[in-house]
Structures are given as C-alpha cells and as structure tokens.
Amino acid sequence: MAKEQKKIFDVSLFKRLLSYIKPYRGIFVLSLICVVGLAVFGAARPYVLKEAIDVNIKTRFLEGFMFYMILMVGLLVLEVVCQLLFIYYASWLGQSVVKDIRVKLFKHMLKFKMTYYDKSSVGVLITRAVTDMERIADIFGQGLFMIFSDILKMAVVAGFMLYINVQISLIVFVTLPLIVVATKIFQRYMKRAFEDVRTEVSNLNSFVQERVTGMKILQLFTREKTEYKNFIKINERHKNGWLKTVWYNSIFFPIAEFLSSLTMAAILLIGGYDIMSQVPNTTVGDLISFTMFIPMLFRPLNQIANKFNTLQMGMVAADRVFKVLDTESQISDNGKLTADNFEGNINLENVRFSYVKGEEVLKGINLEIKSGETIAIVGATGAGKSTIINLLNRFYEIDSGKIEIDGTDIRQFTLESLREQIAVVLQDVFLFADTILSNITLNHPEITEEDVVNAAKAIGIHDFISSLPNGYHYNVKERGVMLSSGQRQLISFLRAYMTNPSILILDEATSSVDSYSEQLMQDATEKITQGRTSIIIAHRLATIQKADKIIVMDDGKIVEIGNHQSLLERENGYYRNLYEVQFLNAEAV
Structure with missing residues (x-):
C-alpha cells in the first residue's frame, strides 16, 4: 500500500x-x-x-x-x-x-x-x-x-x-x-x-x-x-x-x-x-x-x-x-465435448475436496448412480451432501479424484452444455424482481408462455399460479418477497422442469414449507423425476422413502448405502438412528 x-x-x-x-x-x-x-x-x-x-x-x-x-x-x-x-x-x-x-x-x-x-x-x-x-x-x-x-x-x-x-x-x-x-x-x-x-x-x-x-x-x-x-x-x-x-x-x-x-x-x-x-x-x-x-x-x-x-x-x-x-478465479472451461443429452450414469471415484486448503469436506467419495435412478443423500449438516451437487455442476474444482457422467470426465464437457443438462432446485430459491413467467423461463427465447402453462399443468401447479393476480404475469418483486417460501419452491420446480434436464437435483427442496405446498411438491417431484436420473438431498426422511437408493453421509464420507427398508434393518445404523429421532419422537408427540 x-x-x-x-x-x-x-x-x-x-x-x-x-x-x-x-x-x-x-x-x-x-x-x-x-x-x-x-x-x-x-x-x-x-x-x-x-x-x-x-x-x-x-x-x-x-x-x-x-x-x-x-x-x-x-x-x-x-x-x-x-x-x-x-x-x-x-x-x-x-x-x-x-x-x-x-x-x-x-x-x-x-x-x-x-x-x-x-x-x-x-x-x-x-x-x-x-x-x-x-x-x-x-x-x-x-x-x-x-x-x-x-x-x-x-x-x-x-x-x-x-x-x-x-x-x-x-x-x-x-x-x-x-x-x-x-x-x-x-x-x-x-x-x-x-x-x-x-x-x-x-x-x-x-x-x-x-x-x-x-x-x-x-x-x-x-x-x-x-x-x-x-x-x-x-x-x-x-x-x-x-x-x-x-x-x-x-x-x-x-x-x-x-x-x-x-x-x-x-x-x-x-x-x-x-x-x-x-x-x-x-x-x-x-x-x-x-x-x-x-x-x-x-x-x-x-x-x-x-x-x-x-x-x-x-x-x-x-x-x-x-x-x-485480473482476478483468476474462473473454472477452467477447456472441454471440447457438447453434452447434448445424458443417459444419466454418474460415477464419483475417490473424490476429495476442500473449500479451505487443508480442511477436507469430502474425503474420498466413491459413488455410482445408474441412469434413471432416484437416489437420496442424507446426513447431518456439514456432512458434504450439497458439496457433491456443487462439484457435479462444476461450481468448484475437485482437489483429486474423478467425476464422470456416462463414462466421460465432466471436465471434458463445455461448462454451458454440462449445466444445461443438470437442473437444480435449491432450498433457498432466488427469484428476480420480475414476473413469474420471466422467472420460470429466465427470458429464454425458445420457451413460450404456452409451453410454461402446459408444463405447469403437467406437474400440477397451474391452478396455484392462475390464482395469483395477473397469473403468470404477476410481479414477485425483489427476491420473490410477494410469495411464500412454499410458493417460491413451486416456481423453482417448474423452472427446473422447463429445461428438460437429463439429471435433476433437489437440494433440501421440500424443507420448511407448509403441508399443502409440500404435497404439491411431492406430486411434482414424482412427475419431474420420471425417466431421468434424480438426486434428492433431504433432512426430512419422509420425502425420500421411495428413493431407489439412499446414500448416508457423515463427516465427508459415505457410511451407508441401501434402500429405505434395508437401512432400517441395520441395528445401530446411522440411517435408522436418524429415522427413529424424526419419526418415533413425532409419534410420541
């Protein structure tokens, strides 16, 4: 200075x-x-x-x-x-x-x-x-x-x-x-x-x-x-x-x-x-x-x-x-392949990652997800669940290991085409100070209002949008303050669905919403996950019981893998303990 x-x-x-x-x-x-x-x-x-x-x-x-x-x-x-x-x-x-x-x-x-x-x-x-x-x-x-x-x-x-x-x-x-x-x-x-x-x-x-x-x-x-x-x-x-x-x-x-x-x-x-x-x-x-x-x-x-x-x-x-x-903080976009349409086979091989150097968040993750599967990832806060999603979208670069989709390292795809094939519904939905229609299409020139209406009807949220003043042209104001958190989530579901992704990710997408909105989202989830590889991250285990496979994480490692029933049968299992804490206590209340 x-x-x-x-x-x-x-x-x-x-x-x-x-x-x-x-x-x-x-x-x-x-x-x-x-x-x-x-x-x-x-x-x-x-x-x-x-x-x-x-x-x-x-x-x-x-x-x-x-x-x-x-x-x-x-x-x-x-x-x-x-x-x-x-x-x-x-x-x-x-x-x-x-x-x-x-x-x-x-x-x-x-x-x-x-x-x-x-x-x-x-x-x-x-x-x-x-x-x-x-x-x-x-x-x-x-x-x-x-x-x-x-x-x-x-x-x-x-x-x-x-x-x-x-x-x-x-x-x-x-x-x-x-x-x-x-x-x-x-x-x-x-x-x-x-x-x-x-x-x-x-x-x-x-x-x-x-x-x-x-x-x-x-x-x-x-x-x-x-x-x-x-x-x-x-x-x-x-x-x-x-x-x-x-x-x-x-x-x-x-x-x-x-x-x-x-x-x-x-x-x-x-x-x-x-x-x-x-x-x-x-x-x-x-x-x-x-x-x-x-x-x-x-x-x-x-x-x-x-x-x-x-x-x-x-x-x-x-x-x-x-x-x-002059700040060099870009993800390297040297891929030559265009991801037109994934089958949806995902493979993580000994993936290690740290946000801060020397403090690993993921500690050698090995995970295989087959095309068309709906898998769920559960675990305590800080276990590394959302980090896997960030790495799959290449928001961050892994420290070591390999992430493949359909047998190809994701770094070989162009960033734009990779992210176009992966849709994410986040817990904290960000909406722009614009109409519902613009927030769904993000002003994509090839998506018409008719396309949006048909998609909303298909996943069961058209009636909710139509009930708002001006319907699809309702201005949600900055960060979507005119809508409830559940309503914002529904808009986010439709936004993801409109991209017709090969891979769908729901990151805590049904947490902290009312029972009516949760039911709508569960119905929408069933429809938009059909025919594509889906990854659901959730604290509330009720939303993932139908998943083909459940991945249980703790401290940056995968500690259990199985479906809902098989994991419950494990004595002193991590998933079983989570289930008992959430459901048995709820029944007692």
Missing part, C-alpha cells in the same frame, strides 16, 4: 486504460483537435486586443480597427464551437469506454468460481461495477483532456507572452515554480486522500446493501439501534475521508489565487513605471493583454490540480476495477 501511495501517477495503469480508446480513435482525434483549437483561439484573443489598442486606439487610427474587432468575435465563436464539441465528444468517449469496461467486467464476474463470491462482499462488487465506473468516465470527460487542454493553453499563452514582452513575461514566470511545487505536494496528498475515500465508499455501500437485504433479521432480533450506531460510525469515517480532500483544496486554491493576484500587481507596477519612463519597452496594449494572459496562465495551472484530483479518483477506481478483471 505504501508503495502505491508513493507512486503519484501509475503510467502502466494509464496505458492500459488508454487501450480501450482504440475502437473510438476518430472521436479521440476530434477531441484532441478541439483541445488544440481551444488553446490557440483562446490565447490569440488577448494578442488581437493588444494590436487593436496599440495600432488603433492609442493612436486614434480607425483604419483596420473593425478588422481586429471582427477577428476577435470570430476567434470567440471558434472557441465556443470547440468548447461545445469538446465537452460533448470527450464525455461521449468516456461513457463509451466505461460501457466496454463494464461489459467486460460483468462477463468476467459471470465466470467466477463460487469460492470468489463466498469470500467477496456484494456491496464492494457493486461499487466496482457502478460507482467506480463513473469515476473512470470522468477521466475522459473532466480529467485527461482537460489537463491536456490546460497544459497546451499554458504553453501557447507563454509563447504569446514571450513574443509580446520578454521583461514582463519573466516577472510572471518567477512565480510559476512556486505554484508547480504547491501543485505537486497537493497531488501527493490528494492521491492518498482519494484512496481513503474510495475505501470508505466501498465499506458504506457494502454495509447498507447487507443491512437492507437482511432488514427482516434486524427487526426480528431488534438490532435497529445497534446497526444505527454502526452506520453512524461508518458514515462518519466516510465524511472524514471527504473532508480531508476538502481541507487540502481549501489550503491549495487560496494560495494559488494569492500568487496570481500578487503577480498581477507586480506587472502592473513594473509595467506602469516602464510605460511612464522616457524610453518605454512596454506598451499599454502589452499591459492590458497581460492582464488577460495571467488568468489564462494561472487558472489552468490551478485547475490542473483540480482536474488531477478527478484523474486520480478515476485512476484509483480503474486500479480497483482492473484488479477484479
């Missing part, structure tokens, strides 16, 4: 950012032309005024005076046109570049392993994809081109000043190093301040996003006052971060303005005495033009610091975004 702070401007990062301009070279060149026009036309006006004063006004010579006036108006119009084009196209370029980076970032994030999301804050990722992107856009609209424009204008103005009067110019240039030094110090401190600001913005976004999402938990456990106090602390740090930048600005800009005014007074004093001397080297036109040149020279220098702030904020944001883009 210390090394990053010492580096005021990261050239390699800047070059990488500029590489995104390549598709928009024409607009980039046009913006540069407008920048050159702004510098030349703006600096030429004081010179034209000087000539008008010295040649016409001072001598009361009218011939040619109107030409100077028309020329000044023409230069002003050209400057305005350049300013208009520059502002529009520089901003257009910035937004276009950001659009491309944001698309690339989102595409990159879509391919991350689940491990990345397990360890990352949603609020921070949202900040990278939204807020930081706007800061990057400012680099082009308010930072990069404006700095170049200001530097070019200063160079052109300095050239005009030296051409007009070297003596007065040297007086002006004496104070320039002071402002340059002050600007450099200012930039260094502002770089650190903006890094702190971006960190606090991310923290604030993350905090608010998590608390809004978990508001029900906060209110259920009456944590409103505690979280309010925590928010005040985080918001205070956010405020202090911004105030630090305000403090540096409040010091720098008054100093710069003071030096500018001091320089103006010096040239008026020295130039005035020179004009009143017997052999003057300075004209009235020189003095008046210099009173216009000094703001043109000093104000850009002052504004460069401000524009550099914008550039620094954009660079800090770009650095954070590129770090996400």
Whole structure:
C-alpha cells in the first residue's frame, strides 16, 4: 500500500486504460483537435486586443480597427464551437469506454468460481461495477483532456507572452515554480486522500446493501439501534475521508489565487513605471493583454490540480476495477465435448475436496448412480451432501479424484452444455424482481408462455399460479418477497422442469414449507423425476422413502448405502438412528 501511495501517477495503469480508446480513435482525434483549437483561439484573443489598442486606439487610427474587432468575435465563436464539441465528444468517449469496461467486467464476474463470491462482499462488487465506473468516465470527460487542454493553453499563452514582452513575461514566470511545487505536494496528498475515500465508499455501500437485504433479521432480533450506531460510525469515517480532500483544496486554491493576484500587481507596477519612463519597452496594449494572459496562465495551472484530483479518483477506481478483471478465479472451461443429452450414469471415484486448503469436506467419495435412478443423500449438516451437487455442476474444482457422467470426465464437457443438462432446485430459491413467467423461463427465447402453462399443468401447479393476480404475469418483486417460501419452491420446480434436464437435483427442496405446498411438491417431484436420473438431498426422511437408493453421509464420507427398508434393518445404523429421532419422537408427540 505504501508503495502505491508513493507512486503519484501509475503510467502502466494509464496505458492500459488508454487501450480501450482504440475502437473510438476518430472521436479521440476530434477531441484532441478541439483541445488544440481551444488553446490557440483562446490565447490569440488577448494578442488581437493588444494590436487593436496599440495600432488603433492609442493612436486614434480607425483604419483596420473593425478588422481586429471582427477577428476577435470570430476567434470567440471558434472557441465556443470547440468548447461545445469538446465537452460533448470527450464525455461521449468516456461513457463509451466505461460501457466496454463494464461489459467486460460483468462477463468476467459471470465466470467466477463460487469460492470468489463466498469470500467477496456484494456491496464492494457493486461499487466496482457502478460507482467506480463513473469515476473512470470522468477521466475522459473532466480529467485527461482537460489537463491536456490546460497544459497546451499554458504553453501557447507563454509563447504569446514571450513574443509580446520578454521583461514582463519573466516577472510572471518567477512565480510559476512556486505554484508547480504547491501543485505537486497537493497531488501527493490528494492521491492518498482519494484512496481513503474510495475505501470508505466501498465499506458504506457494502454495509447498507447487507443491512437492507437482511432488514427482516434486524427487526426480528431488534438490532435497529445497534446497526444505527454502526452506520453512524461508518458514515462518519466516510465524511472524514471527504473532508480531508476538502481541507487540502481549501489550503491549495487560496494560495494559488494569492500568487496570481500578487503577480498581477507586480506587472502592473513594473509595467506602469516602464510605460511612464522616457524610453518605454512596454506598451499599454502589452499591459492590458497581460492582464488577460495571467488568468489564462494561472487558472489552468490551478485547475490542473483540480482536474488531477478527478484523474486520480478515476485512476484509483480503474486500479480497483482492473484488479477484479485480473482476478483468476474462473473454472477452467477447456472441454471440447457438447453434452447434448445424458443417459444419466454418474460415477464419483475417490473424490476429495476442500473449500479451505487443508480442511477436507469430502474425503474420498466413491459413488455410482445408474441412469434413471432416484437416489437420496442424507446426513447431518456439514456432512458434504450439497458439496457433491456443487462439484457435479462444476461450481468448484475437485482437489483429486474423478467425476464422470456416462463414462466421460465432466471436465471434458463445455461448462454451458454440462449445466444445461443438470437442473437444480435449491432450498433457498432466488427469484428476480420480475414476473413469474420471466422467472420460470429466465427470458429464454425458445420457451413460450404456452409451453410454461402446459408444463405447469403437467406437474400440477397451474391452478396455484392462475390464482395469483395477473397469473403468470404477476410481479414477485425483489427476491420473490410477494410469495411464500412454499410458493417460491413451486416456481423453482417448474423452472427446473422447463429445461428438460437429463439429471435433476433437489437440494433440501421440500424443507420448511407448509403441508399443502409440500404435497404439491411431492406430486411434482414424482412427475419431474420420471425417466431421468434424480438426486434428492433431504433432512426430512419422509420425502425420500421411495428413493431407489439412499446414500448416508457423515463427516465427508459415505457410511451407508441401501434402500429405505434395508437401512432400517441395520441395528445401530446411522440411517435408522436418524429415522427413529424424526419419526418415533413425532409419534410420541
């Protein structure tokens, strides 16, 4: 971190950012032309005024005076046109570049392993994809081109000043190093301040996003006052971060303005005495033009610091975004085979896996599932049941061993085709803030509303959906809050059924729902598991008694395999103990 702070401007990062301009070279060149026009036309006006004063006004010579006036108006119009084009196209370029980076970032994030999301804050990722992107856009609209424009204008103005009067110019240039030094110090401190600001913005976004999402938990456990106090602390740090930048600005800009005014007074004093001397080297036109040149020279220098702030904020944001883009957390998608339709034979051979290195979750799993079988996996929380499902879908990579479908290693299939053949119904169903129809089809262009209705009728949930306002076009709002957990599960069942998968997985899909919804789901389960390999993970053993085979897991290992009846016949068996705890106690109640 210390090394990053010492580096005021990261050239390699800047070059990488500029590489995104390549598709928009024409607009980039046009913006540069407008920048050159702004510098030349703006600096030429004081010179034209000087000539008008010295040649016409001072001598009361009218011939040619109107030409100077028309020329000044023409230069002003050209400057305005350049300013208009520059502002529009520089901003257009910035937004276009950001659009491309944001698309690339989102595409990159879509391919991350689940491990990345397990360890990352949603609020921070949202900040990278939204807020930081706007800061990057400012680099082009308010930072990069404006700095170049200001530097070019200063160079052109300095050239005009030296051409007009070297003596007065040297007086002006004496104070320039002071402002340059002050600007450099200012930039260094502002770089650190903006890094702190971006960190606090991310923290604030993350905090608010998590608390809004978990508001029900906060209110259920009456944590409103505690979280309010925590928010005040985080918001205070956010405020202090911004105030630090305000403090540096409040010091720098008054100093710069003071030096500018001091320089103006010096040239008026020295130039005035020179004009009143017997052999003057300075004209009235020189003095008046210099009173216009000094703001043109000093104000850009002052504004460069401000524009550099914008550039620094954009660079800090770009650095954070590129770090996400450079994160290598993708599942390798090197498979060449397309999984068109599986028979459904699944084989796990000595599979070992750990979420955290050195802490194995699966400890040498060997499992064979035949095509068309309905198997159930049971066991205590943390036994590794859901982990098997995650590995089958390649959300994570196994540490060692092999997983095969129909005799082929799943790594030889393309990720897309593999996952298209495996449908999963999760316990915690995620629904988007959209209609039921959109949540079922996920906007798949080949699935029609008629297809969805027919499928809903086939598995027995059409009446439930039709009973809702607007039926299939009912908007479930964010995360499906307008539906009960059982209703969300039914939607998830239909969503899985619509994909016509070769392999169906139900991960705790019938837990924590009312008896009516459970009956609907059990009926739906019987229908959608017919003719395909199905894996059911459940705590409630009543839902799996009809399974062809039950896999009992404990501490990352398979401890028992058999059907419901054969497992119950084992004395002191793990499954039998689970059954007795759930059913015998229930009967006693």
